[in-house]
Amino acid sequence: MSTTYLPLLLAGIAVVLGLISVVLFYKVVIAPRKAEPSSQQASTPSPTSSAEQADTPSYQRQPKTSSKQSKKPTQQCLFVMFDAPSQAINQALGEMLAAKNAFYEAELGAFHLPPGPQGYPIMLASATSPGKLPPLHKEHKEGEHTPVQGVSILIRFLNTRKVSRNPEDLTTFTHEVAALGGKILDAKRKPITEESLAAMYRDGD
Structure with missing residues (x-):
């Protein structure tokens, strides 16, 4: 009777190991590849924000400095x-x-x-x-x-x-x-x- 269940037991263990391999493959290989495009999109400035920065005059982006010096008598x-x-x-x-x-x-x-x-x-x-x-x-x-x-x-x-x-x-x-x-x-x-x-x-x- 033990010889009858032995193949079934080995088959079950093989199925479990296969499922574990699939899960590991997904986490290690597939998931990082999906995360890369989203991170690139987050780091790349949108065309709208780039256009707004280009249209903003330089004197607004830079700290104002007074060109007039106080005159001391x-x-x-x-x-x-x-x-x-x-x-x-x-x-x-x-x-x-x-x-x-x-x-x-x-x-x-x-x-x-x-x-x-x-x-x-x-x-x-x-x-x-x-x-x-x-x-x-x-x-x-x-x-x-x-x-x-x-x-x-x-x-x-x-x-x-x-x-x-x-x-x-x-x-x-x-x-x-x-x-x-x-x-x-x-x-x-x-x-x-x-x-x-x-x-x-x-x-x-």
Whole structure:
């Protein structure tokens, strides 16, 4: 009886092994081949998206950068040192500043002149330490102000080329102050002649 069932048992085992081979063949060979086309389609951009990217201007795809650089105002400074500081010079300087509607900033001890014909603001401060001018346009409560030894005249402008072509605001006021009895010095506190002053502005042309 055992010899009768032996062929059937072997046939059954062969069928099971055949089914296992078919399943393995499908998973190893057939399934990966089917997955490859779908992955290629996913990685390939659609014609619509490609067209949209092509139609999108480059400036929209790139980060915006500002072509305008912030302009920082530059400054030019001259000094006027008085030959013989006195109350008369204090009074004359105070009257000049009042006539020009200068604003006195007590915290800085400086006068601010309204922009002149060329539109450049000018600041007037003391040329000696601590760099503060008294309110010369007003009478001192305890008497007379200490005589001013000298003043620094500061002008701010956008660039050297503009002020070199229109130096009237700075030079005119500096000459007016020097006419009270003083000498004009450059930014390094060295004497400056009219020729040197004119040449300094020509450097910006």
